[in-house]
Amino acid sequence: MEGSHAVAHAVKYCRPQVIAAYPITPQTHIVEALADMVANCHLDAEYITVESEFSALSACLGASAAGSRVYSATTSQGLALMFEVCFNCAGMRMPVVMSIVNRALGAPLSIWNDQQDSISLRDSGWLQLYAEDNQEATDLHYLAYKVAEDRNILLPAFVCFDGFILSHTYEPVDTLTQEQVDRYLPAYRPLHRLDSEDPMSFGMFASPDYYMEFRYQIDKAQKDAAQVISRAGKEFGEMFGRDYSEMVEGYRLEDADCALVAMGSICGTAKDAIDEMRRDGKKVGLLKLRTFRPFPEKEVRSALSGVSRVAVLDKNISLGAKGAVALEVKDALYGTQVPVLDYIIALGGRDVRKKDIRGVVEMAEKGKGDLFYGLRQEVL
Amino acid sequence: MAEESCTLFESGHRACGGCAAALAARTILDAAGKDIIVVSATGCMEVFTTPYPETVWKVPWIHSLFENNSAVASGIIASLKKQGRKEKVIAIGGDGGTFDIGMLCISGAFERGHDFLYICYDNEAYMNTGIQRSGATPYDASTTTSPAGKCSMGNRRPKKDLPMILAAHGAPYVATASVAYLPDLKKKVEKGLQTEGPCYLQVHAPCCTGWGFEGEKTMNIGKLAIETGLWVNYEMEDGKVTKVKKVVRKPVDAYLKEQKRFRHLFKPSRNEPEIAKIQAMADRNAERFGIDIKLKK
Numbered sequence: 001m002e003g004s005h006a007v008a009h010a011v012k013y014c015r016p017q018v019i020a021a022y023p024i025t026p027q028t029h030i031v032e033a034l035a036d037m038v039a040n041c042h043l044d045a046e047y048i049t050v051e052s053e054f055s056a057l058s059a060c061l062g063a064s065a066a067g068s069r070v071y072s073a074t075t076s077q078g079l080a081l082m083f084e085v086c087f088n089c090a091g092m093r094m095p096v097v098m099s100i101v102n103r104a105l106g107a108p109l110s111i112w113n114d115q116q117d118s119i120s121l122r123d124s125g126w127l128q129l130y131a132e133d134n135q136e137a138t139d140l141h142y143l144a145y146k147v148a149e150d151r152n153i154l155l156p157a158f159v160c161f162d163g164f165i166l167s168h169t170y171e172p173v174d175t176l177t178q179e180q181v182d183r184y185l186p187a188y189r190p191l192h193r194l195d196s197e198d199p200m201s202f203g204m205f206a207s208p209d210y211y212m213e214f215r216y217q218i219d220k221a222q223k224d225a226a227q228v229i230s231r232a233g234k235e236f237g238e239m240f241g242r243d244y245s246e247m248v249e250g251y252r253l254e255d256a257d258c259a260l261v262a263m264g265s266i267c268g269t270a271k272d273a274i275d276e277m278r279r280d281g282k283k284v285g286l287l288k289l290r291t292f293r294p295f296p297e298k299e300v301r302s303a304l305s306g307v308s309r310v311a312v313l314d315k316n317i318s319l320g321a322k323g324a325v326a327l328e329v330k331d332a333l334y335g336t337q338v339p340v341l342d343y344i345i346a347l348g349g350r351d352v353r354k355k356d357i358r359g360v361v362e363m364a365e366k367g368k369g370d371l372f373y374g375l376r377q378e379v380l
Numbered sequence: 381m382a383e384e385s386c387t388l389f390e391s392g393h394r395a396c397g398g399c400a401a402a403l404a405a406r407t408i409l410d411a412a413g414k415d416i417i418v419v420s421a422t423g424c425m426e427v428f429t430t431p432y433p434e435t436v437w438k439v440p441w442i443h444s445l446f447e448n449n450s451a452v453a454s455g456i457i458a459s460l461k462k463q464g465r466k467e468k469v470i471a472i473g474g475d476g477g478t479f480d481i482g483m484l485c486i487s488g489a490f491e492r493g494h495d496f497l498y499i500c501y502d503n504e505a506y507m508n509t510g511i512q513r514s515g516a517t518p519y520d521a522s523t524t525t526s527p528a529g530k531c532s533m534g535n536r537r538p539k540k541d542l543p544m545i546l547a548a549h550g551a552p553y554v555a556t557a558s559v560a561y562l563p564d565l566k567k568k569v570e571k572g573l574q575t576e577g578p579c580y581l582q583v584h585a586p587c588c589t590g591w592g593f594e595g596e597k598t599m600n601i602g603k604l605a606i607e608t609g610l611w612v613n614y615e616m617e618d619g620k621v622t623k624v625k626k627v628v629r630k631p632v633d634a635y636l637k638e639q640k641r642f643r644h645l646f647k648p649s650r651n652e653p654e655i656a657k658i659q660a661m662a663d664r665n666a667e668r669f670g671i672d673i674k675l676k677k
Binding site: 045049050060195 | 414415416417419426427430431432433435437438439440441442443444445447448450451452453454455456458459460461462463467484485487488491492
């Protein structure tokens with residue numbers, strides 16, 4: 001099954017009542033599939049064909065405020081256009097779930113994959129989950145709704161998976177059944193909604209006397225989400241056999257000298273490369289981050305504080321600084337002696353192969369890092 | 381009746397004395413009743429009605445951003461439909477949020493045919509941020525970003541014709557109104573809510589602070605705009621003008637000279653050519669809508 005279609009099936013089983021979306025490559029297959037389900041009565045949802053991504057998320061915000069479970073999907077420029085609404089959704093505590101089919105941001109224009117788009121919204125208050133493969137991409141949608149709608153959280157959530165590499169790739173996926181999903185994810189019961197029987201004002205302005213407390217509460221909900229994700233992930237594992245109780249996942253880390261850190265589909269390539277390097281006697285492991293917001297600081301520290309060096313594979317760059325993941329990992333390891341080296345890699349769809357992972361590890365062993373990996377010097 | 385109307389739009393808000401937008405809001409809720417959801421754009425009305433933790437809205441009310449009230453309304457309408465709920469939806473924005481920054485969302489929502497009423501309280505500039513010109517600012521009006529000066533007569537462009545633009549979207553009901561004629565405004569809100577599909581109501585809302593007149597003159601200024609033909613109250617159904625407020629027209633001076641934003645047309649000396657241009661605009665309005673009452677001799 002194509003990744004996009006597997007996700008569309010998962011979304012359908014989550015029973016969203018309102019969907020608003022706008023076409024953009026490489027996200028489009030998801031919303032096309034959902035439109036087809038609605039057109040053929042396989043999905044009982046209101047589907048709004050909005051005139052921009054900005055309106056897509058605005059419509060989701062309105063529908064969520066009125067009491068519906070909502071869904072949208074986007075990527076790259078579309079997400080950038082939603083920037084203002086993203087902060088608003090989180091600030092207004094609307095549990096919108098949105099698929100981010102990760103893609104580079106222009107200029108230059110690129111339709112190919114990296115993770116700059118969702119990473120750039122790291123401060124918006126949305127939960128951010130990253131999938132390694134299409135199975136995880138589908139499963140994380142169930143988890144995202146469960147966590148986002150938890151009454152102690154009430155935050156919107158991105159489910160991020162790599163454009164083309166996952167969205168357009170065919171893999172076997174267990175999408176569960178409607179009955180299974182219904183057992184895991186009960187119908188949405190909003191805590192507050194726009195209702196003439198119980199009128200409330202939503203989205204008021206806050207003076208300096210109140211603003212900080214609102215921001216504090218969003219941050220607290222983000223941090224509290226760690227436990228809720230863990231609980232929801234455990235429950236998922238108990239029901240369906242795939243456990244997501246950990247926000248991070250270690251691969252051959254136990255005795256590793258060099259630990260790679262990565263998010264998304266690159267983890268699969270890294271695991272294969274690690275197996276090869278292990279056969280050659282190199283003690284390499286991987287820490288995969290499934291959750292980027294909330295940032296699993298304690299888990300990262302605990303997983304990495306025993307290794308000799310950390311090499312972060314960043315599919316993004318905070319221009320003028322470093323990759324966003326490396327910055328967070330450094331922060332988590334502050335006070336330990338573990339060196340963290342950053343590798344900006346795979347931007348704009350640049351392919352990463354096992355030999356590139358090996359190349360990163362070799363550089364890290366020499367203490368060489370904090371660079372763009374694999375630049376073509378001849379075009380610079 | 382009057383007491384009942386006040387209960388949906390509570391007193392104690394922070395609007396300026398003589399604020400037409402506040403009067404419009406009270407009248408709108410009076411007409412709409414309690415089974416309504418209001419979606420406000422950022423702007424004066426949003427700010428003066430909802431300083432957390434206080435609100436004047438006794439109906440469900442939501443504000444998200446400056447430019448997205450129509451898109452938020454689209455989502456609410458879809459949600460209500462899915463839930464089988466019967467509340468009606470009104471989106472309210474100032475002229476900045478409507479004519480300018482919110483235009484894309486409004487166009488999208490009207491094209492999709494959502495059943496809602498969009499009301500623009502038109503005070504002809506960005507008042508919340510300090511009187512900057514918008515696409516609704518009239519010709520020659522002095523604002524802080526179109527100031528009259530030695531080499532400028534103020535705003536260089538006539539007002540955008542938004543009612544016609546939205547009528548061209550296929551809106552079944554488009555109307556203009558004024559706070560100077562509250563019973564008429566009320567009737568038009570009712571009609572806009574009763575008419576299925578996206579409806580648009582543009583309410584002339586004189587702003588004493590921004591236009592430069594004393595707060596007690598709001599109604600007079602509103603009336604003068606209509607009596608000079610510079611604002612026309614009309615209704616359009618399915619793209620055709622069906623009703624027009626007729627007047628015995630006064631010269632445009634009567635309206636212009638009452639407001640500081642047009643003061644440069646009269647001081648240091650009367651600018652005949654510019655006033656003639658504005659008079660010509662009023663004459664064109666009169667001809668286009670047939671507003672003139674011909675007095676028998």
